[in-house]
Amino acid sequence: MNSPADFQHGAQAPVREIDPPEADKRRSAGVTLLDVREQVEWDAGHIPGAAFIPQGELPGRIEAEFPDKDQQIVLYCRSGARSGRATQLLQGLGYTDVVNMTGGILAWAEHDLPIDSPASLTPAQQSRYSRHLLIPEVGTAGQVKLLESKVLIVGAGGLGSPSALYLAAAGVGTLGIVDFDVVEASNLQRQVIHSTERLGAKKVDSARQSIEALNPDVKVITYDEMLLADNVERIIKGYDVILDGTDTFETRYLLNDAAIAAGIPVAHASVFRFEGQLTTFVPYEGPCYRCLYPTPPPPELAPGCSVAGVLGVVPGIMGLLQANEVLKVLIGMGEPLVGRLLLFDALDASFSELRLSRDPKCPVCSDDARAARERGETINLPVFAEGAFVLGGPGVR
Amino acid sequence: MSTVRLPSVLRSQADGQRAVEVEGATIGAAVQALVGRHPGLAEQLLTPEGEMHRFVNVYLNGQDVRYLAGLETPVGEQDEIRLLPAIAGG
Numbered sequence: 442m443n444s445p446a447d448f449q450h451g452a453q454a455p456v457r458e459i460d461p462p463e464a465d466k467r468r469s470a471g472v473t474l475l476d477v478r479e480q481v482e483w484d485a486g487h488i489p490g491a492a493f494i495p496q497g498e499l500p501g502r503i504e505a506e507f508p509d510k511d512q513q514i515v516l517y518c519r520s521g522a523r524s525g526r527a528t529q530l531l532q533g534l535g536y537t538d539v540v541n542m543t544g545g546i547l548a549w550a551e552h553d554l555p556i557d558s559p560a561s562l563t564p565a566q567q568s569r570y571s572r573h574l575l576i577p578e579v580g581t582a583g584q585v586k587l588l589e590s591k592v593l594i595v596g597a598g599g600l601g602s603p604s605a606l607y608l609a610a611a612g613v614g615t616l617g618i619v620d621f622d623v624v625e626a627s628n629l630q631r632q633v634i635h636s637t638e639r640l641g642a643k644k645v646d647s648a649r650q651s652i653e654a655l656n657p658d659v660k661v662i663t664y665d666e667m668l669l670a671d672n673v674e675r676i677i678k679g680y681d682v683i684l685d686g687t688d689t690f691e692t693r694y695l696l697n698d699a700a701i702a703a704g705i706p707v708a709h710a711s712v713f714r715f716e717g718q719l720t721t722f723v724p725y726e727g728p729c730y731r732c733l734y735p736t737p738p739p740p741e742l743a744p745g746c747s748v749a750g751v752l753g754v755v756p757g758i759m760g761l762l763q764a765n766e767v768l769k770v771l772i773g774m775g776e777p778l779v780g781r782l783l784l785f786d787a788l789d790a791s792f793s794e795l796r797l798s799r800d801p802k803c804p805v806c807s808d809d810a811r812a813a814r815e816r817g818e819t820i821n822l823p824v825f826a827e828g829a830f831v832l833g834g835p836g837v838r
Numbered sequence: 839m840s841t842v843r844l845p846s847v848l849r850s851q852a853d854g855q856r857a858v859e860v861e862g863a864t865i866g867a868a869v870q871a872l873v874g875r876h877p878g879l880a881e882q883l884l885t886p887e888g889e890m891h892r893f894v895n896v897y898l899n900g901q902d903v904r905y906l907a908g909l910e911t912p913v914g915e916q917d918e919i920r921l922l923p924a925i926a927g928g
Contacts, residue, residue, distance in 0.1 A: 600928045688928035713925040714846040734924040738893040746927040795897050798905050
């Protein structure tokens with residue numbers, strides 16, 4: 442396991458130690474403090490500005506998160522024991538300036554040094570979200586994160602309805618809803634956020650009514666407009682994650698391009714009859730929609746739900762899987778479907794997974810496109826084949 | 839024989855079948871064999887020049903053939919080919 446270099450740095454080399462007041466001085470001077478305790482301990486209170494990697498995850502994460510091995514890092518845990526071992530481990534990995542803080546956060550607290558207490562939930566929130574709080578991966582910190590998060594749902598239709606309801610129930614603090622349509626009778630077979638008595642109402646107003654009835658913690662921002670090239674940047678600005686519940690290729694490409702430029706992840710799903718496709722586009726980490734489908738099909742070869750039909754539960758299932766992706770990205774848990782396309786077939790009740798790759802020539806998310814964007818250049822997107830792709834079609838529904 | 843799995847949007851041109859067994863040593867040959875048996879699929883899969891449309895992805899055992907050898911990608915017995923056109927419904 443140990444290469445000669447490891448021995449040279451010496452897994453058993455003596456660990457340098459400093460006490461909490463000295464650690465605080467270095468912290469003020471800009472040195473990184475690294476908390477190596479477990480999530481629940483971190484959630485209960487930690488040193489302000491500290492980085493956090495649980496001891497068991499250090500071997501897998503430290504080099505990605507701290508690539509500079511000569512950077513000074515002060516490690517701490519509860520009492521100084523775990524961080525002592527972690528300091529040795531980092532020395533063994535070639536880190537040259539790692540220091541253990543003696544006595545841990547207990548000694549830090551005895552010196553009356555500052556501790557970030559966890560953001561707290563009201564008693565009503567503790568009760569409402571108790572089933573989340575019981576899950577270690579969510580906990581108070583995760584729930585607070587959700588309450589502070591902003592998610593944009595584009596399309597209050599088959600996919601947007603179930604996802605909006607569940608994201609609202611989960612306590613996502615701000616939900617933006619984009620839709621220019623009104624509730625029609627044919628929507629109600631699957632668009633469960635609307636209701637019979639709201640036939641003819643604006644979908645954004647109907648969605649707001651359901652969300653506010655379900656969870657008053659959620660702030661709803663409505664956009665009663667079609668997503669277009671000249672408003673997309675304004676609408677998506679400031680959101681943490683976007684859920685693509687649109688139903689045309691035009692809006693899907695438009696949203697993809699704008700989200701990549703703005704650096705916002707998109708939970709993507711589409712449905713047709715008994716089938717659904719799902720993936721998560723995280724800008725520059727995985728492929729984007731144009732990497733997956735470089736061009737849209739001509740309309741006659743890609744009928745939408747209004748022509749071909751869809752089993753009502755299919756967008757329900759796919760919409761909730763999208764909401765699941767959104768929650769994972771917001772909380773930072775699990776493995777989002779980045780670079781993976783999940784296919785659902787309702788007839789077989791089967792899921793299949795396909796591998797997706799970033800297209801090195803993608804006009805939107807390739808390294809070249811990114812560099813051009815960062816230089817402030819306008820990216821000229823390819824004209825789609827045979828004029829099949831014209832902006833300003835039926836839009837978001 | 840490899841298996842070509844067809845999504846709903848293509849099934850109407852293939853007598854409603856969800857999977858078709860075809861001969862063919864490469865992706866291109868397998869697609870030609872499929873189209874030979876179900877000519878209605880030609881327009882949905884192939885350009886007039888006989889190339890795959892850019893809006894139809896082809897996966898061999900879960901891998902996009904664009905990142906393998908495209909239509910030249912060898913296909914073995916028991917392999918699964920999946921044709922996947924973009925769908926937009928939401």
